Amino acid sequence: MAQDMTKPRNIGDVLLNVENISIAFGGVKALDGVSFDVREHEILAIIGPNGAGKSSMLNCINGFYHPQDGIITFKGTPRQRMQTHEAAAQGIARTFQNIALFKGMSTLDNIMTGRNLKMKKNLLWQALYFGPALTEELEHRAKVEEIIDFLEIEAIRKTPVGKLPYGLQKRVELGRALAAEPDLLLLDEPMAGMNHEEKEDMCRYILDVNDEFGATIVLIEHDMSVVMDISDRVVVLDYGRKIAAGTPDEVRANQDVIDAYLGVSHD
Amino acid sequence: MFYRESGQFKTSYQKDQQVFPIAQDRIFIALLLVVAFAVVPFVADEYWLQAVIIPFLIFSLAAVGLNLLTGYAGQVSLGTGAFMAVGAYATYKITTAFPEINIVIVFLMSGMVAAGVGIVFGLPSLRIKGFYLAVATLAAQFFILWLFNKVGWFFNDSPSGTITAPPRTLFGIMISGPEATAEVRYFVSLTFLVVFTVIAKNIVRGRIGRSWMAIRDMDIAAEIIGIQPLKTKLMAFAISSFYCGLAGALSVFAWLGGAETEAFSIAISFQVLFMIIIGGLGSIMGSIMGAAFITLVPIFLTNMPAMFGIPMATDLSKHIEEIVFGGLIVFLLIVEPHGFARLWQIGKEKLRQWPFPY
Amino acid sequence: MELLNILFVAPFVDITSSPVFFAEVVIGGLMTGVMYSLVALGFVLIFKASGVFNFAQGAMVLFAALTLVGLMERGVPIPLALAGTVLVMIALAMLIERMMLRHLVNQEGIILFMATIGLNFLLEGAGQIAWGSNVKVLDLGIPNQSFEVAGILLNQFDLFAAAIAAVMVTVLAVFFQKTTIGRALRAVADDHQAALSVGIPLKTIWVIVWSVAGIVALVAGIMWGAKSGVQFSLSLIALKALPVLILGGFTSVPGAIIGGLIIGVGEKIAEIYWGPAFGGAIEGWFAYMLALAFLMFRPQGLFGEKIIERV
Numbered sequence: 001m002a003q004d005m006t007k008p009r010n011i012g013d014v015l016l017n018v019e020n021i022s023i024a025f026g027g028v029k030a031l032d033g034v035s036f037d038v039r040e041h042e043i044l045a046i047i048g049p050n051g052a053g054k055s056s057m058l059n060c061i062n063g064f065y066h067p068q069d070g071i072i073t074f075k076g077t078p079r080q081r082m083q084t085h086e087a088a089a090q091g092i093a094r095t096f097q098n099i100a101l102f103k104g105m106s107t108l109d110n111i112m113t114g115r116n117l118k119m120k121k122n123l124l125w126q127a128l129y130f131g132p133a134l135t136e137e138l139e140h141r142a143k144v145e146e147i148i149d150f151l152e153i154e155a156i157r158k159t160p161v162g163k164l165p166y167g168l169q170k171r172v173e174l175g176r177a178l179a180a181e182p183d184l185l186l187l188d189e190p191m192a193g194m195n196h197e198e199k200e201d202m203c204r205y206i207l208d209v210n211d212e213f214g215a216t217i218v219l220i221e222h223d224m225s226v227v228m229d230i231s232d233r234v235v236v237l238d239y240g241r242k243i244a245a246g247t248p249d250e251v252r253a254n255q256d257v258i259d260a261y262l263g264v265s266h267d
Numbered sequence: 268m269f270y271r272e273s274g275q276f277k278t279s280y281q282k283d284q285q286v287f288p289i290a291q292d293r294i295f296i297a298l299l300l301v302v303a304f305a306v307v308p309f310v311a312d313e314y315w316l317q318a319v320i321i322p323f324l325i326f327s328l329a330a331v332g333l334n335l336l337t338g339y340a341g342q343v344s345l346g347t348g349a350f351m352a353v354g355a356y357a358t359y360k361i362t363t364a365f366p367e368i369n370i371v372i373v374f375l376m377s378g379m380v381a382a383g384v385g386i387v388f389g390l391p392s393l394r395i396k397g398f399y400l401a402v403a404t405l406a407a408q409f410f411i412l413w414l415f416n417k418v419g420w421f422f423n424d425s426p427s428g429t430i431t432a433p434p435r436t437l438f439g440i441m442i443s444g445p446e447a448t449a450e451v452r453y454f455v456s457l458t459f460l461v462v463f464t465v466i467a468k469n470i471v472r473g474r475i476g477r478s479w480m481a482i483r484d485m486d487i488a489a490e491i492i493g494i495q496p497l498k499t500k501l502m503a504f505a506i507s508s509f510y511c512g513l514a515g516a517l518s519v520f521a522w523l524g525g526a527e528t529e530a531f532s533i534a535i536s537f538q539v540l541f542m543i544i545i546g547g548l549g550s551i552m553g554s555i556m557g558a559a560f561i562t563l564v565p566i567f568l569t570n571m572p573a574m575f576g577i578p579m580a581t582d583l584s585k586h587i588e589e590i591v592f593g594g595l596i597v598f599l600l601i602v603e604p605h606g607f608a609r610l611w612q613i614g615k616e617k618l619r620q621w622p623f624p625y
Numbered sequence: 626m627e628l629l630n631i632l633f634v635a636p637f638v639d640i641t642s643s644p645v646f647f648a649e650v651v652i653g654g655l656m657t658g659v660m661y662s663l664v665a666l667g668f669v670l671i672f673k674a675s676g677v678f679n680f681a682q683g684a685m686v687l688f689a690a691l692t693l694v695g696l697m698e699r700g701v702p703i704p705l706a707l708a709g710t711v712l713v714m715i716a717l718a719m720l721i722e723r724m725m726l727r728h729l730v731n732q733e734g735i736i737l738f739m740a741t742i743g744l745n746f747l748l749e750g751a752g753q754i755a756w757g758s759n760v761k762v763l764d765l766g767i768p769n770q771s772f773e774v775a776g777i778l779l780n781q782f783d784l785f786a787a788a789i790a791a792v793m794v795t796v797l798a799v800f801f802q803k804t805t806i807g808r809a810l811r812a813v814a815d816d817h818q819a820a821l822s823v824g825i826p827l828k829t830i831w832v833i834v835w836s837v838a839g840i841v842a843l844v845a846g847i848m849w850g851a852k853s854g855v856q857f858s859l860s861l862i863a864l865k866a867l868p869v870l871i872l873g874g875f876t877s878v879p880g881a882i883i884g885g886l887i888i889g890v891g892e893k894i895a896e897i898y899w900g901p902a903f904g905g906a907i908e909g910w911f912a913y914m915l916a917l918a919f920l921m922f923r924p925q926g927l928f929g930e931k932i933i934e935r936v
Contacts (some may be wrong), residue, residue: 088493100488102481104549113481118494119474123502129469135280137473141280180492235512337810343735360746395920398678398875399739406913417904533864537742544739582753589750596743601728604736 011232012040014267015216016184021060021070031067032240038184043210043217044228048237048249049260050118054220055097057237058186061218062094063087075183093182095173097189097220105160107153107172110161111144114179121144148174150212151205167198174205178213185209187219191226199223203230236260271344286468303457308450316449317522323562324456325517330542330554331460331467332510336424337540338548339471340503341483342392346404347511347539349411352531353381354512355519356421359430363423370435370443374516381512382505384411391502393497396486408536412528422527431525459517460555463510468508468551479503480549511539541592545599547608556607564591581597636898648898651890658889659790660852663845664862665869665881666797667838672875673801674810674834676728676734680741683863684748685839689714690846690855694763695756707843714839715832722831730827731818749860763850786848790882791898793844796839798878810834868916888912 016038023031031053059065072079125133191199228248235246238260277283277366289291413460434444441447451542478499481489521525546557568588640647671679696706799806813820873880892911
């Protein structure tokens with residue numbers, strides 16, 4: 001399970017920079033002046049107690065929430081206020097805390113949907129399902145099959161995802177996010193509700209994704225052993241504020257973090 | 268015993284993505300088409316074609332259209348009747364203004380007009396969902412029919428307020444108007460249905476269909492993976508309305524021969540909605556099965572008492588029809604909320620294992 | 626210019642030149658609005674308590690009115706006929722729960738909605754077979770005389786109807802907010818399974834709420850029927866209740882009332898002052914367009930809660 005530390009990690013430049021982000025819902029501050037950056041090819045974990053603002057942070061990064069204050073810079077361009085769907089076009093994909101698969105569709109279709117942005121053929125060709133449209137469909141099918149193969153879900157290819165057990169659904173969801181070939185992959189509690197073996201599998205997939213697909217990963221996780229094992233750096237949030245950041249070892253030793261987790265009163 | 272896919276191996280993704288991956292299914296569909304094109308018109312008499320089969324074909328087309336919107340894209344519409352009316356009135360306007368344009372082209376143009384109207388009334392779908400959207404489509408239903416009723420331009424100020432199908436030919440054969448035979452009109456309707464069913468199937472199994480279903484199943488997640496909700500929903504409204512418009516055009520030009528707005532009332536909207544519920548939401552095949560059921564049951568109910576020699580007042584049989592209809596809908600929803608399409612699928616599964624189910 | 630005049634100038638000139646007539650139009654609209662409110666109220670009750678969008682509410686109005694008239698035609702005295710109809714509506718609620726709702730627990734909203742469309746047809750057919758489909762006169766002996774207040778013509782019957790509606794709304798509001806059953810109803814509306822898990826008897830709750838909705842339907846049926854005769858078109862007012870619900874929000878009792886009044890007044894005014902510009906009969910779609918325009922600005926309705934979407 002432990003990461004192979006001898007392997008060189010080719011961490012690159014800053015991919016995503018989050019600067020002084022604040023967002024409030026009806027007076028409750030979910031995020032309060034949070035800043036950090038994510039470098040290419042690294043695995044960054046965001047941790048913190050429940051309600052610390054972790055999911056809100058991911059929602060801001062992929063454009064679902066619009067922060068009231070602060071700047072998000074992705075691939076060197078500061079982001080204007082944008083529609084939710086535009087983040088995906090820029091190369092950000094994610095999975096969700098409560099699985100958000102398309103329940104009426106098969107595993108294959110779910111993952112194919114992840115490639116929607118890459119498919120260009122217009123309605124007329126699609127109506128014929130012939131020529132360029134067919135070629136395109138088959139090309140993407142081949143790509144999707146690679147992902148299916150990678151995640152070892154060949155057997156459930158044609159099963160409607162609503163019927164799959166929880167652990168497999170999580171895997172399909174990861175597959176759907178991978179299908180978009182994202183530069184930045186956001187994983188919201190990818191291991192929640194899994195047993196030990198499933199967690200190990202998921203860790204392996206995450207590391208492989210990082211390694212083979214070269215994706216930069218930001219993940220939220222509650223299981224500390226997992227976080228400490230697989231992440232390069234950790235950002236700790238508490239009550240919407242960043243209270244620590246650094247390598248797993250640094251964070252582990254940080255007094256504020258220990259307080260936050262052991263519950264020291266906030267006054 | 269005879270119905271199984273053992274021995275039929277898929278060696279390419281193309282083969283795996285066929286509409287009917289099992290050879291027996293393909294044979295069955297081929298036979299069905301042969302019967303439809305080569306046997307039915309010579310066996311069925313005028314009454315059956317006019318009263319049963321042609322309306323069935325036309326409603327199938329409308330049901331396929333509505334199923335694209337409601338079953339696949341998840342947007343409930345109660346405005347089917349109005350979109351059909353748009354198709355019918357547009358055809359009438361275009362073909363009376365430009366009699367030289369081929370009628371089939373006119374049909375397709377009218378479908379486009381209906382698609383445009385569909386887009387306009389689909390615009391609210393960005394902000395409103397579910398039942399709320401259903402009310403928006405009701406607005407379309409009442410407003411459009413009122414318009415066609417009030418504004419003389421739409422029916423060329425004919426004193427009766429109706430539109431009538433003028434005689435039009437295709438390849439020298441009369442396909443619309445009083446002189447077109449039932450057989451020809453049957454062929455026209457059937458051809459449209461077959462062609463557009465294939466197109467619908469192609470659309471739903473490709474990128475566009477997947478984005479519709481994604482919006483239907485979980486719109487937020489769909490948006491986050493990059494599907495533009497407004498564009499996707501509007502496309503569903505446009506394509507669905509195109510189908511409904513085409514069905515409306517056919518119902519005047521290949522079936523009724525003439526109509527007023529009453530022919531496209533809210534009752535029609537509900538009827539088509541029932542077809543797709545009973546047939547199966549999100550199933551092209553189901554739409555057609557549902558259309559068959561909804562058009563056949565009333566015929567059956569009207570004729571049955573007479574068959575047994577029991578005289579029955581028309582309004583009584585109409586009420587009985589309502590009860591049977593309503594009862595069946597409730598019953599079917601309880602037994603199988605996914606309609607005939609799912610029952611059909613289950614049946615096929617059973618058949619595959621027969622006679623050795625273990 | 627002509628068009629602008631018809632749309633934006635002439636109606637207002639008409640309004641200001643004859644304020645008494647305008648007041649009468651408004652009052653007429655309010656009365657129709659009360660009727661809409663009563664029908665919408667039945668929708669809200671069932672939606673609030675069972676999450677079912679009951680399309681059959683209109684058919685229940687028709688069914689109740691037909692039953693009442695049918696009993697009276699057969700010589701049953703009015704109080705007995707009323708009691709009998711109430712019993713029929715309760716029996717109907719039990720039947721609906723037993724035959725339909727029980728089997729559809731935890732189905733998606735859209736499936737339940739479709740099922741009530743089926744129910745709508747069933748009730749329309751059954752009611753008309755049982756009691757006949759010709760137009761019937763409903764005479765409960767409510768006085769129907771007009772009198773004048775400050776030059777404005779008022780009708781006793783309309784006032785009576787308004788009073789009844791007010792009483793019903795008050796009773797229902799108290800019922801929902803203050804009683805144990807009311808609380809259980811709200812719990813059920815929130816989540817079927819969760820309600821079951823804390824021991825709320827789902828089936829009983831459903832029977833109660835459908836019975837109450839049936840009685841509300843009866844009241845609406847009496848009012849409409851006494852005004853314009855008991856006939857099939859009664860079930861069509863269900864469609865008019867939809868824009869009312871959009872305006873008021875699906876779960877708000879006061880919303881149903883205010884929404885009904887707005888729609889009632891709005892369409893009367895539109896028909897009388899703007900109708901001629903459009904060639905008349907705009908009452909048929911005005912309410913829907915009004916609701917639609919409203920939705921664009923406030924998708925949750927007047928009193929609905931704003932939904933925060935989260936993932």
